[in-house]
Amino acid sequence: MPTTRMPGVRYRGLTARDLALIAVFAALIAVLSVSGQIAVPLSPVPITLQTLGIMLAPALLGWKRGALAVAVFLALGLAGLPLFAGGVGGLAVLAGPSAGFIVSWIPAALVIGLLTDLLTRGGRYRFWAGLGVNIVGGILVVYAVGVPWMGVAMGDGLLGLFTAMAVYLPGDLAKAVAAALIAAAVYRAYPVPPAGRPVIEEDAAATGEDA
Amino acid sequence: MNTLGLYVPGEGVLYRLTAGAKLAGLLLLCVAVIALGSPWVSAGLLAAAVLLYPAAGLPLRRVLAILRGLWPFLLAIGFFQAVFGDPSAAVRLCSQLLALVLLANAVTLTTRVGEMLDLFEHLARPLARFGVSPDRVALVLALTVRSIPMVAAAWRSAVEGYRARGLSGRPYLLVTPLIVQLFRMAEATGEALVARGIDEDGHV
Amino acid sequence: MLRLEGVSHSYEARPVLRDITLDLAEHRIGVIGANGSGKSTLARTLNGLVVPDAGRVTLGEWDTRRHARHIRRRVGFVFSDAANQIIMPTVAEDVEIGLRSRKLGRQETARRVDALLERYGLADHRDHPGHLLSGGQKQLLALASVLATEPEVLVCDEPTTLLDLANTRMVHRVVDSLEQQVVLFTHDLDLLSSFDRVLVVDDGRIAYDGRPADAVDHYVKLMDGR
Structure with a gap:
């Protein structure tokens, strides 16, 4: 049964349900990056819903579960499952010019999650505030890592910046809007359970009963 | 885990090395070629990387497959450096990028997904000090592999439902019910984990 | 023996179980009741998935409030949606994971997994992904995975609700053949005739407790009156 957050109660650790949520949202990111593909003529990178998943996971699950979902997705993709945009995967994505964008997803998820928790x-969940959070985490943080990285890989910062802007920015803005719209709707439709189990400070002994 | 992913079954040299050895070698080459910064070294590494494919028993069309995703970047670097920089930088950057991508890809093609994940789990072991249980890391990875086809099926039926109701133009109406369904799925899975005694709620 | 003493439970001020006291000793016990009657919550109290607000549920000397882990090891639980309780990527891995904590050794574990898959007709699907199985096979896999740990009691919460008639019968044949005590929560009234005892749950209370035919009659009359 879904539980709603109780005011004044601290939540600690991760429950079995949290592990399942992490796994299911990591799978959602994978499905969004493989299923929702739109090929762009002359561009090596198809537009996918991958970054939508990267923004949605922390926006809905908070910083801890959201960042872990992104990390699990990355681990499976880097281990050789074809989960990244365009059906690629494996360690090669870390050697390519877009590697910085992929690396940045974990800090991006942390930032989106922390700000959404606040x-x-x-x-x-208010749409405009959510959109702002998605832009700060999903675009500012991502570009702050991804663009300089691309600049180094391509030998010129300006070239990296230009390529990144032309290829990714329009899609990422659209996805920040979509993620905020979806999150606002989901928060109204379902009581998102808080991460961890409630801890009553005075009664710490009771939580350790049969562990 | 029986998921093959990008792994190509075979038995060349690279298959006999452990995942850890291959990853360490890759990192070493990566640092060396960038630190040396010479067009000759980069071009030499590229030649070696291309030759590695037949040597490891990998088909050469795998090399061409990598080029398909990378050529616009190579073209942009080449053009930019040829006009504004110097041609030797173009050679160095292009061959370095291509060589490292090819080498990294060769590691992926010759390493089973399960072996690579075992390596990741091993590398994550020091995190146990911060309360990250290695068993739970392995469990979440397995749960995710199991969840991908379930979420994909849910996505397909959400697309059908969206089309059946003629809701075109507002794609967020497609994703919202899907996500509510995912929350229910996770709720039931979490309950099953507890019921089967595989993961108790108790520990961190 | 499973024993409930004065068990009451509510969700956000809505009572779902009202002061239920029961001894569950018979070999085959059926539980029937309408949707929302509290049936599903009652099932979940039996292995500590739900710890009631008041009263207690015990198995011998163990109490679900304090010894949830011990109880879960002895009381297996099968859900209606098998897809969500299959946890691992392949059929054999799913049966195996419950055995892992037993530390039986690689060979003994593999032997037990193979024996269970053989017994439930899943041997040919050993290394297939669980999600590719048919609905009935998924429920059999869920049963095999739960039975792998050899529980004393098996609680099934509407295990056949999502299945067609042929699969429903197959699952019931398997459940019938078990040596363990079974507490079956179901909507399939005609499959209870061979049971030792059937309970009718209505509005969080036990409305009837007796022989299968009488219990089903009582339940049908109860529903006719609505």
């Missing part, structure tokens, strides 16, 4: 503390 944002939803009042119990509501």
Whole structure:
């Protein structure tokens, strides 16, 4: 049964349900990057919904579970499952010019998750604030790592910047909007359970009963 | 895990090395070629990387497959450096990029997904000090592999439902019910993990 | 023996179980009731998935409130949606993972996995992904995975609700053949005739407790009155 966050209660660790949520959202990122593909003429990178998944996981699950979902997705992709945009995978993506974008997804998920946790503390997810959070985490953080990296790989910062902007920016803005719209709708449709199990400070002994 | 992924079954030299050895070699070559920064070294490494494919028993069309995703970048670097920089930088950057991508890809093609994940789990072991249980890391990876086809099936039926109701133009109406369904799926899976005694809620 | 003493439970002020006291000793016990009657919550109290707000559920000397882990090892649980309780990527791995904590050694574990897959007709699907199995096979895999750990009692929460008639019968044949005590929560009234005892749950209470035919009659009348 879904539980709603109780005010004034601390949550610690991760429950079995949290592990399942991490796995299911890592799978969602994988499915979004493989299924939702739109080939762009002359561009090596198809537009995919991959970054939508990267923004949605922390926006819905918070920083801990969201960043872990992204990390699990990365681990499976780097281990050789064809999960990245365009059906590629394996260690080669870390050697390519776009590697910085992929590496940045974990800090991006942390930032989106932390800011969303603050944002939803009042119990509501507001679209405009959510959009701002997605742009800060999903675009500013990602580009802050990805663009200089591409600049180094391509031998020139300006060239890297230009390529990144032309190839990724329009799609990423659209996906930041979509992620905020989806998150706002999901928060109204389903009581997203908090991560971890409630801990009552005075009664710490009771939680350790049969562990 | 029986998932093959990009792995190509075979038995060349690279198959006999452990995943850890291949990863360490790759890192070493990567640092060396960037630190040396010479067009000759880069071009030599590229030649070696291309020759590695037949030597390891990998088909040469795998080399061409890598080029398909990379040529616009190579073209941009080549053009930019030829006009504004110097041609030797173009050679160095292009061959370095291509060589490292080919080498990294050769490691992936010759290493089973399961072996690579075991290596990742091993590398994550020091995190146990911060309360990350290696068993739980392995469990989440397995749960994810199991969840991908389930989420893919849910995605397909969500697309069907979206089309059947004629909701075109508002794609977020497609994803929202899908995500609610994923929450239910995770809820039931978490309950099953506890019921089967595989993962208790208790520990961190 | 599973024993419930004064068990009450509510979700956010909505009571779902009201002061239920029961001894569950018979070999085959059926539980029937309408959707929302509290049936599913009652099932979940039996192995500690739900710890009731008041009262207690015990198995011998163990209490679900304090010894959830011990109880879960002795009380196996099968859900209606098999897809979500298959946890591992392949059929054999899913049966095996429950055995892992037993530390039986590689050979003994493999032997037990093979024996279970053989017994439930899944041997040909050993290394297939679980999600490719048919609905009935998924439920058999879920049963095999739970039975791998050799529980004393098996609680099934509507295991056949999502299955067609042929698969329903197949699952019931398997459940019938078990040596363990079984507590079966179901909507399939005609499959309970051979049971030792059938309970009717209504509005969080035990509305009837007796022989299968009488219990089903009572339940049908109860529903006719709505």
